[in-house]
Amino acid sequence: MKILLIGEYNALHYTLKEALSNLGHEVTVVGFGDGFKQRMVDINLKHRHISGFSSFIRKVIFKLTKIDITSIEMKNQFFKNKHIFEGNDVVQLINENSFGTIPKIEKKLLFHIFDNNKNVFLLSCGTDHVSVKYAMDGGFHYSILTPYLEKKGTRKTFLPVLKYLTEEYTELSKFIYKNIKGVIASDLDYHIPLLNHEKYLGMVPNPINLKKFEYKEPNFDGKVVIFHGINTDNYYKKGNDIFEEALKIVSEKYHEKIEIRTVRSVPYSEYITLFDDAHILLDQVFAYDQGFNALEAMAKGKVVFTGAEKEWLEYYNLKEDTIAINALPNAHKIAEKLEWLILNPKKIVEISKNARKFVEDEHDYIASGKDYLEKWEKGISIHFA
Numbered sequence: 001m002k003i004l005l006i007g008e009y010n011a012l013h014y015t016l017k018e019a020l021s022n023l024g025h026e027v028t029v030v031g032f033g034d035g036f037k038q039r040m041v042d043i044n045l046k047h048r049h050i051s052g053f054s055s056f057i058r059k060v061i062f063k064l065t066k067i068d069i070t071s072i073e074m075k076n077q078f079f080k081n082k083h084i085f086e087g088n089d090v091v092q093l094i095n096e097n098s099f100g101t102i103p104k105i106e107k108k109l110l111f112h113i114f115d116n117n118k119n120v121f122l123l124s125c126g127t128d129h130v131s132v133k134y135a136m137d138g139g140f141h142y143s144i145l146t147p148y149l150e151k152k153g154t155r156k157t158f159l160p161v162l163k164y165l166t167e168e169y170t171e172l173s174k175f176i177y178k179n180i181k182g183v184i185a186s187d188l189d190y191h192i193p194l195l196n197h198e199k200y201l202g203m204v205p206n207p208i209n210l211k212k213f214e215y216k217e218p219n220f221d222g223k224v225v226i227f228h229g230i231n232t233d234n235y236y237k238k239g240n241d242i243f244e245e246a247l248k249i250v251s252e253k254y255h256e257k258i259e260i261r262t263v264r265s266v267p268y269s270e271y272i273t274l275f276d277d278a279h280i281l282l283d284q285v286f287a288y289d290q291g292f293n294a295l296e297a298m299a300k301g302k303v304v305f306t307g308a309e310k311e312w313l314e315y316y317n318l319k320e321d322t323i324a325i326n327a328l329p330n331a332h333k334i335a336e337k338l339e340w341l342i343l344n345p346k347k348i349v350e351i352s353k354n355a356r357k358f359v360e361d362e363h364d365y366i367a368s369g370k371d372y373l374e375k376w377e378k379g380i381s382i383h384f385a
Contacts, residue, residue, distance in 0.1 A: 003027045007094025009126045010188060010292030014040045017205045019369025028309040030084060041191050045077050071101035078109050086116040090376050096128040096173050099110025103172040108185055114179045119380050122176055122183040123192035129173035132164040134193035142329050144286045147236040182379030188287035188312055201375040206295055207368035208359055213299035215356045218279050220345050227278035229271060230264045245331035250338045258340055278302060280341060287326045295363055298355035303341060303348050323358045
């Protein structure tokens with residue numbers, strides 16, 4: 001099949017492309033490389049006027065005229081390459097705003113895609129109207145909106161999330177759902193809000209190409225190394241403030257036993273090697289399941305503090321604190337778990353081995369690729385039934 005994957009979130013689509021290519025399909029990934037992370041794509045579209053003085057000019061023009069020059073330039077890039085967006089057997093959108101344009105222009109691009117491709121699917125990955133509304137309505141115990149509701153950061157900080165609740169993005173969501181053959185979730189944070197939706201085809205766990213991640217059993221020649229990677233733009237949404245508070249607690253008590261390493265907003269190619277000799281990685285707080293950063297670290301044998309809620313334990317039939325550590329939105333509880341590991345290095349080794357095995361069993365990219373193919377076929381067959 002000829003398959004087009006639009007947009008990127010970490011390396012989900014590109015890893016899926018690797019799997020599908022191995023299975024004999026022709027696959028192209030179009031996207032932006034997920035911002036500063038600079039992830040791999042086949043055709044790299046550019047978001048212009050998003051930083052520096054040109055960003056200021058863009059905002060002024062939009063305020064005065066409601067014209068978004070970044071979206072217009074994206075539309076121009078799209079139609080210069082419109083042949084890419086035509087005649088595919090399957091097209092999948094990474095989320096409800098795959099091109100990152102304002103809804104008016106996003107609809108124009110999607111009109112072209114829907115008119116020129118028979119089988120278009122949506123991936124619920126990253127924020128979208130369905131998951132954000134579910135969170136705002138209190139469906140989760142906590143979510144990435146929890147810091148906003150607790151008045152951490154500013155409304156501007158959370159605008160990339162809150163925009164999905166506005167009327168124009170709500171209409172964009174309805175437009176997409178009307179035209180797609182089905183929607184797939186990438187993890188439990190998106191699976192749960194979609195349960196019982198008429199177009200929901202099910203969850204496919206994030207695909208990980210394990211060939212790229214060598215497992216190394218933890219070595220304890222010196223201190224226990226704790227790695228904390230911060231995405232500055234998502235500081236509160238990821239719970240980095242809570243992690244930093246927890247680190248302060250354990251550093252005051254165990255400064256002779258631990259080494260803390262903190263990095264901020266580095267490209268993926270650099271980030272993925274910076275924690276090679278770390279034992280523990282602090283990923284994110286406000287999640288029920290693991291995203292790519294966590295899974296890749298788990299594949300390398302790190303003990304990861306991330307989303308590992310009871311819903312995740314039940315879904316995979318796991319016991320608490322055996323695969324990953326659930327990072328609750330409480331600095332003292334996180335500090336207690338860190339202390340437990342610092343004082344019990346054998347547990348670090350045990351969890352490390354379990355984490356690698358879990359990724360092998362549940363997130364192998366070839367198995368995920370086959371699962372996507374089955375769900376796409378299901379969506380197509382339902383449509384023609």
